Amino acid sequence: MTKHIRIVTPHTTPRPTKLDELIGLDVEASITFSHVGLTAGPKSVESVYDEALAAPYVVERCIEAERDGVDAVIVDCMGDPGVDAARDMVAIPVLGPGETSMHVASMLGHRYGVVTISDRVRPIFEKHARVHGTYENLACVRSVDISVLAIAHEHDRLVEALIEQSTAAITNDKADVILLGCTGFLGISEKLKEGLERRGFIVPVINPLRTTAMIAYAMVSVGLAHRFNERESS
The missing domain is CATH 3.40.50.12500 (Rossmann fold)
Known part of the structure; x- marks a missing residue:
């Protein structure tokens, strides 16, 4: 069964060739990748401040991904902005490179x-x-x-x-x-x-992006995810 992994780029600058970086993976036929950026937040992530600015919008994108039936999310930045917060809000794996x-x-x-x-x-x-x-x-x-x-x-x-x-x-x-x-x-x-x-x-x-994509694929293939404590609806 094909797994759907979404790449969330945590800034507002378009990156139309981002998915080209994932071409040629050995399990390419078993993975569908999608890519989204942010509609609000920093233009790039180059500081702790930029990470803090991006985090809430990253979480929104992760919640959206889960609703869309995505199997795992990769936050496309080495600073991993919003990863911990997103893991607190969704049951699918959220990985930081x-x-x-x-x-x-x-x-x-x-x-x-x-x-x-x-x-x-x-x-x-x-x-x-x-x-x-x-x-x-x-x-x-x-x-x-x-x-x-x-x-x-x-x-x-x-x-x-x-x-x-x-x-x-x-x-x-x-x-x-x-x-x-x-x-x-x-x-x-x-x-x-x-x-x-x-x-x-x-x-x-x-x-880091190709490596994290393969780790994400391995995790969802064997049914692994971080611990998730579902909140009661108010």
Whole structure:
């Protein structure tokens, strides 16, 4: 039976090619993906404030998804805005790529390095690592200093910057896994992996959205979801 997974992008800027990132998954025939953004909230998520601004609208989208018969929701941001609150409101799985991919990174190696947009989001990753029990495995959080809104227009520079920062994470910080620290890095993971291989570094490069999509599919396929306490209607 085909599973329906909805991607909720937690900002108002259109991302018409978002689902292209999920093309080619081995179980593609067994999954239907849909994608929605927000009609209100931040233009991008690049700070704790942006996360707080997005959260209530993310929860609304998750409630809507459950009503639509969706099997699971992925909140399309490494900061996982609204994920905990949404889990309190719906019975279907709600996954955040930040939490999910940090755990996967910790299973794939001893120390993982995050390469992300800016130093401004470093505290978000460090907090997530502490909360989710992977801080001892976090080698570093490195940034490329390119805003989320500029990513689509500076693709080549972004790839080169990510290769440089990932190289530094491996050589200086002893990372043996690289985690892309933004789900807006579309079409990047394979190019980053190839760029590192050209430099002699053979390490896992985690695409957080694709990885989380597969975890979500696995969960709904075996009937797993977080605990849900249904409220009495008032």
